[in-house]
Amino acid sequence: AQSVTQPDIHITVSEGASLELRCNYSYGATPYLFWYVQSPxxxxxxxxxxxxxxTLVQGIKGFEAEFKRSQSSFNLRKPSVHxxxxxxxxxxxxxxxEGSQGNLIFGKGTKLSVKP
Amino acid sequence: SQTIHQWPATLVQPVGSPLSLECTVEGTSNPNLYWYRQAAGRGLQLLFYSVGIGQISSEVPQNLSASRPQDRQFILSSKKLLLSDSGFYLCAWSSRVHEQYFGPGTRLTVT
Structure with missing residues (x-):
């Protein structure tokens, strides 16, 4: 069955530190991959x-993610957290x-806290 | 540009009362539309999706229903709310390219 695993439920980093959020997926082939952010x-x-x-994609707000087929991973990174x-x-x-309804499977999320 | 609206933003309803949440999309035609529920610590649960007017697919059996009376309108309903229906309800749309765009959500509290 298809699944997405985000192994870290909660991460705390200091402002200015680098960040990496992990994502692993289980899928029969290379899927489309996404990262979303949700404020409270x-x-x-x-x-x-x-x-x-x-395989290295750039996004908004200074984020990037790297797709690694061999590891079935799509980790999100940012060099300096605000x-x-x-x-x-x-x-x-x-x-x-072909003919997919466009449904997405989501991980359970990682909550990021930033220390001043 | 495309925008997606949801209302109401918050709702407090007693157990057993009916529910109607509305979602509308502007700036696109024939979108796929989705309803999700988000409960604390449980991620996003896909409830319904629609690929066209009157076409609804249900992902989870429950006391909720969905309708799509117009191309860019998606409604989530219930005849009798349960306590377990409390949560944050999100509507999303996509073109055929899979990336989904979310509305601001509706916070539902069933008392």
């Missing part, structure tokens, strides 16, 4: 996406199937 009480905002090509990055982050995968 808000909807989800798309940070970045991977469809094909360069206090405003405190939020919950969701990894998601979608099927590359």
């Amino acid at each position: 009480g808000q909807g989800l905002q798309l940070l970045l996406k991977y469809f094909s090509g360069d 206090w405003s990055d405190a939020a919950e982050y969701f990894c998601a995968v979608g099927a590359r199937l």
Whole structure:
């Protein structure tokens, strides 16, 4: 069965420190891959996406993610975290199937806290 | 540009009362539409999706229903709310390219 695992439920980093959020997926083939961010009480905002090509993708707000096929991973990174990055982050995968309904499978999320 | 609206933003309803949440999308045609529920610590649960007017697929059996009376309108309903229906309800849309765009959400508290 398809699944997405975000092994870290909660991460705390200091402002200015680097960040890496982990995402592993279980899928029969290379899926479409996404990272979303959610601030408290808000909807989800798309940070970045991977469809094909360069395995290092750049997103908004200074985030990037790297697709590693051999590890079935799509980890999210940021070189220097800002206090405003405190939020919950969701990894998601979608099927590359002809006629797919476009449904996504989401991980359970990683909550990021930022220390001043 | 495309925008997605949800209302109401918050709602407090007694057990056994009906529910109607509305979602509308602007700036796109024939989108896929989705309803999710988010409970604390449980991530996003897909409830319904729709690929066109009157076409609804249910992912989870429950006392909720969905309808799509117009191309860019998606409604989530219940005839009788349960305590377990409390949560944060998110509507999303996508083109055929899979990335989904989310609305601001509705916080539902069933008392």
